[in-house]
Amino acid sequence: MTNIPLRTLHMARFTARGFLRMDAVVPPALNARFLADVGHPPDDAVDNLWQHYGRIMQTSAIPLVIPGTPLADAYPEGSAVAELLALPAVRGAINSLVGEGCVVDHHFLHITFPGRLHASAGLPHNAQVNHQDSTIDPRQAFDVQIMYFPHDVTLEMGGTRFIPGTHLRVVSEAAIARYQNVRGQQHMVCKAGTLLFLHHGIWHGGGRNDSERLRYMFKIRLCPTAPQSRLWDTSDLDALSQPRPIFWTGGKGNQETIESVLMQPEPWFEADTGRLEYINRIRLWRYLSGNPGYDADYWLTRVENEQAG
Amino acid sequence: MTCQRQNILILYLESSALDARTIGWSLYEGASDARHDAGDADEPPYPTGLAALRDGWRLLQMSPLIPHVPGDEFRTSYLKYEFLFEKLIDIDPAGGAR
Numbered sequence A: 001m002t003n004i005p006l007r008t009l010h011m012a013r014f015t016a017r018g019f020l021r022m023d024a025v026v027p028p029a030l031n032a033r034f035l036a037d038v039g040h041p042p043d044d045a046v047d048n049l050w051q052h053y054g055r056i057m058q059t060s061a062i063p064l065v066i067p068g069t070p071l072a073d074a075y076p077e078g079s080a081v082a083e084l085l086a087l088p089a090v091r092g093a094i095n096s097l098v099g100e101g102c103v104v105d106h107h108f109l110h111i112t113f114p115g116r117l118h119a120s121a122g123l124p125h126n127a128q129v130n131h132q133d134s135t136i137d138p139r140q141a142f143d144v145q146i147m148y149f150p151h152d153v154t155l156e157m158g159g160t161r162f163i164p165g166t167h168l169r170v171v172s173e174a175a176i177a178r179y180q181n182v183r184g185q186q187h188m189v190c191k192a193g194t195l196l197f198l199h200h201g202i203w204h205g206g207g208r209n210d211s212e213r214l215r216y217m218f219k220i221r222l223c224p225t226a227p228q229s230r231l232w233d234t235s236d237l238d239a240l241s242q243p244r245p246i247f248w249t250g251g252k253g254n255q256e257t258i259e260s261v262l263m264q265p266e267p268w269f270e271a272d273t274g275r276l277e278y279i280n281r282i283r284l285w286r287y288l289s290g291n292p293g294y295d296a297d298y299w300l301t302r303v304e305n306e307q308a309g
Numbered sequence B: 001m002t003c004q005r006q007n008i009l010i011l012y013l014e015s016s017a018l019d020a021r022t023i024g025w026s027l028y029e030g031a032s033d034a035r036h037d038a039g040d041a042d043e044p045p046y047p048t049g050l051a052a053l054r055d056g057w058r059l060l061q062m063s064p065l066i067p068h069v070p071g072d073e074f075r076t077s078y079l080k081y082e083f084l085f086e087k088l089i090d091i092d093p094a095g096g097a098r
Helices: A008-017 A028-038 A049-059 A080-085 A088-098 A115-121 A258-262 A273-289 A299-304 B049-054
Strands: A019-022 A103-112 A144-149 A194-199 A215-223 B003-013 B022-029 B058-062 B082-092
Touching: A008 A019, A008 A088, A008 A258, A008 A273, A019 A088, A028 A080, A028 A215, A049 A103, A049 A115, A080 A088, A080 A215, A088 A144, A088 A194, A088 A215, A258 A273, A273 A299, B003 B049, B049 B082
Parallel strands: none
Antiparallel strands: A019 A194, A103 A215, A144 A194, A144 A215, B003 B022, B003 B082, B058 B082
């Protein structure tokens, strides 16, 4: 099967917002096979949180993967994970974001348990705090985290919460735990087989599962091994880059272009640092497009103009 | 006999002005068993910091304005405009909040 690479506006949206969502892209039979592979029993058969995690960790078909293993070698041929990663739209997105030679950093099956199992384990039943994964990471290059939701996720089940556009902020993991709620936060409510591709820096956390069912989410972190420059279908790149008037705009400009996407604010933007977000998006687009002179709405040209000095 | 307990409200505003729009918020209640969790509300309790003042919250602290470090002017990290409020609640140790 031929991979389906991302298009330029997909990449611009990922640059601006730090995520790409593919709803129900994994077919139902593959979702069922994944859940069978990990050893998910009927929900009412689980009565101990620790025992369930321990059993799945020891007996599931999820392989043990050493960090740095090429993605091509990480999953046994014919396994549910290998097959979902080989779907043309999925493989095309992976190649577009982190390249064909990407390697696995780690993977993990997150299980969010209903309140009754927290209570019986003597644990508080809370949402996970907002955090940025790993540690302080000021790179321009980026890793991608794929979140796979193998069954329907309702609002009650506490699907992963994330805050679009926070991925370029350099913070230290759970130092942001004090931020309980941020305008524009999204909660994953989705059909089975949905994938969420996240920039490694995006602020996120697991929701509290207020349903009676166990919630599963399988996450894979992938790292590039080569510059992430022009890895997508760039056939529309030039046509979608259109310098435009700024501030005094004449009220025109409804067409979606790279510039209109990169200059779209988020509801949580501060008045002043929102402009720094634009600048950092432009810098990321320079890296992705391989064009060190790229600018949108004159933000970087203005502050890089040393002629008067 | 009564005593007092502290409720804490943290608002993150769009700028350093106290009447700027709320973009983030957190609530911790020392005066009750109520628990506020990450992601538990998509709309803020107050549209601005001034609205919280007018509802009886006392401002304890606001973020200082700090000059930018040379070479690091364009880096963004933590939310910049944090405002910390409190309410002191009278408690009857035998019966909870009064």
